[in-house]
Amino acid sequence: MILYMAVGRFISAVRHSSCLTYQYRFYGTTMTSLLVPPVSVRGMTCLDRDAFTTVVNVPTLKLCSSVVSTIMQVLKKYLLKICNFKPIQKTNEGIIIYLNPNIVTKFEDITENDRKLLMDQYEHFDFMSITMKYDNWRRDEILKSILPEDIQVPTAYTLVGHIAQLNLRDVHLPYKTIIGQIFLDKTPNVRTVVNKMNTIDTKFRYFAMEILAGEKNTITITKEHGCTYEFDFATVYWNSRLSTEHTRMTTFMMQDDVLYDVFAGVGPFAIPAARKKIQVFANDLNPESYKWLQKNAAANKLKNNFKAFNMDGRDFLRNIVKDDILSRRAQNLPGSEHIIMNLPASAIEFLDILPDWFTHEEFKKVCLKPLIFHVYCFVKANKTDNVCKLGRLLVEQKLGYILSTDAIVNIQDIRDVAPNKEMVRVSFLLKESMLKDKEPAMKKLKIEMNNM
Numbered sequence: 001m002i003l004y005m006a007v008g009r010f011i012s013a014v015r016h017s018s019c020l021t022y023q024y025r026f027y028g029t030t031m032t033s034l035l036v037p038p039v040s041v042r043g044m045t046c047l048d049r050d051a052f053t054t055v056v057n058v059p060t061l062k063l064c065s066s067v068v069s070t071i072m073q074v075l076k077k078y079l080l081k082i083c084n085f086k087p088i089q090k091t092n093e094g095i096i097i098y099l100n101p102n103i104v105t106k107f108e109d110i111t112e113n114d115r116k117l118l119m120d121q122y123e124h125f126d127f128m129s130i131t132m133k134y135d136n137w138r139r140d141e142i143l144k145s146i147l148p149e150d151i152q153v154p155t156a157y158t159l160v161g162h163i164a165q166l167n168l169r170d171v172h173l174p175y176k177t178i179i180g181q182i183f184l185d186k187t188p189n190v191r192t193v194v195n196k197m198n199t200i201d202t203k204f205r206y207f208a209m210e211i212l213a214g215e216k217n218t219i220t221i222t223k224e225h226g227c228t229y230e231f232d233f234a235t236v237y238w239n240s241r242l243s244t245e246h247t248r249m250t251t252f253m254m255q256d257d258v259l260y261d262v263f264a265g266v267g268p269f270a271i272p273a274a275r276k277k278i279q280v281f282a283n284d285l286n287p288e289s290y291k292w293l294q295k296n297a298a299a300n301k302l303k304n305n306f307k308a309f310n311m312d313g314r315d316f317l318r319n320i321v322k323d324d325i326l327s328r329r330a331q332n333l334p335g336s337e338h339i340i341m342n343l344p345a346s347a348i349e350f351l352d353i354l355p356d357w358f359t360h361e362e363f364k365k366v367c368l369k370p371l372i373f374h375v376y377c378f379v380k381a382n383k384t385d386n387v388c389k390l391g392r393l394l395v396e397q398k399l400g401y402i403l404s405t406d407a408i409v410n411i412q413d414i415r416d417v418a419p420n421k422e423m424v425r426v427s428f429l430l431k432e433s434m435l436k437d438k439e440p441a442m443k444k445l446k447i448e449m450n451n452m
């Protein structure tokens, strides 16, 4: 009897809250959640945490004994798992186990086999009221309850140091302040929430951002593969999605090698390479990147094998890189040289320095040892396209030279940037075969192409 009364109470509570629903999956079936914030919060734009308080009826089991360990194996899958709430509670009357009303609406929802295992272990099954507050709701539950039903909940964010970076759509913008506040409250280690704006500084590649909530401070510290980076996220380029590529390249370079990082940013290729005792020349035109690059070199305790430059990439290649390569050849130093060019929107344009970079004689000497270009580019491609092949074609077009199989070191699909846009790295060796007659073939082809 007690049981039926309790179930009746529970069903009426469900009916009252049925306007605000939440889909979840249980054993592969999509169901409507009974645990939802109050309907009144829908459309809220200014965060009122108290408005999320509601009373919910949940199923409970009162145990006979205080030994819960064996029974827990059976009950684990039925437990009420919500934030800041203990589903097993010791009270003066004994131990109460709180179950999830989305899974157990009546005692028979516990499987027959489990019910047998529970036999003699519990005193009674009942429904009890619990008060759920803002602290008990998850971020996505709160967002889902406030946003209009036809708007998708923003779930994705990137964590850069203490900053959570969101990429809100236009439909979210009327709610951006409350979304920012909820992310701030509900995301561990976040002290500032920013929204990426549509505009990207085309020169230095960092994007405009708006602070939505938290500290008005975009200077942050983050770690990547054991190195520490400090920078102002609002004025320099940083992309956590490149972390695998940064490691891949650092692993690829060996101790006697040299790295010329033409578009170094705040150092995610250059600093780990220098930590590996590789000789590094790191350059960036953005004075802010250059400032943080130097700071990061010091913070990561780099010594004489690291030099930073604040020049245009072409000048860096034509002067610093050229002089160093020639000096290395004069000393017959071992190891390979790596020229990393991570400015995918325009790095291939910088290959136009090649025809006049060295004299014919110098070019032949340079090619005696491995000099590898690692050029990043954006490729427009459909899902079925071979993006690596397209990346190679782009580079070949710019060089005016078909890369032979032995000139290709590696071509890597790095990441998808947007629908139908992929980032690719083409790594190739500078080859003597690029020389034809007395002039580099590239120069000839370039002249021919210009005359066309």
Ligand SMILES: C[S@@+](CC[C@H](N)C(=O)[O-])C[C@H]1O[C@@H](n2cnc3c(N)ncnc32)[C@H](O)[C@@H]1O
Binding pocket: 203, 204, 205, 236, 237, 238, 239, 242, 262, 263, 264, 265, 266, 267, 268, 269, 283, 284, 285, 286, 289, 311, 312, 313, 314, 342, 343, 344
């Ligand atoms: C895509 S970011 C890459 C940064 C870094 N290598 C990384 O992986 O995170 C490109 C960098 O190139 C710099 N840059 C843009 N134009 C440049 C130029 N003409 N010469 C040198 N650096 C340039 C930007 O300031 C930016 O830091």
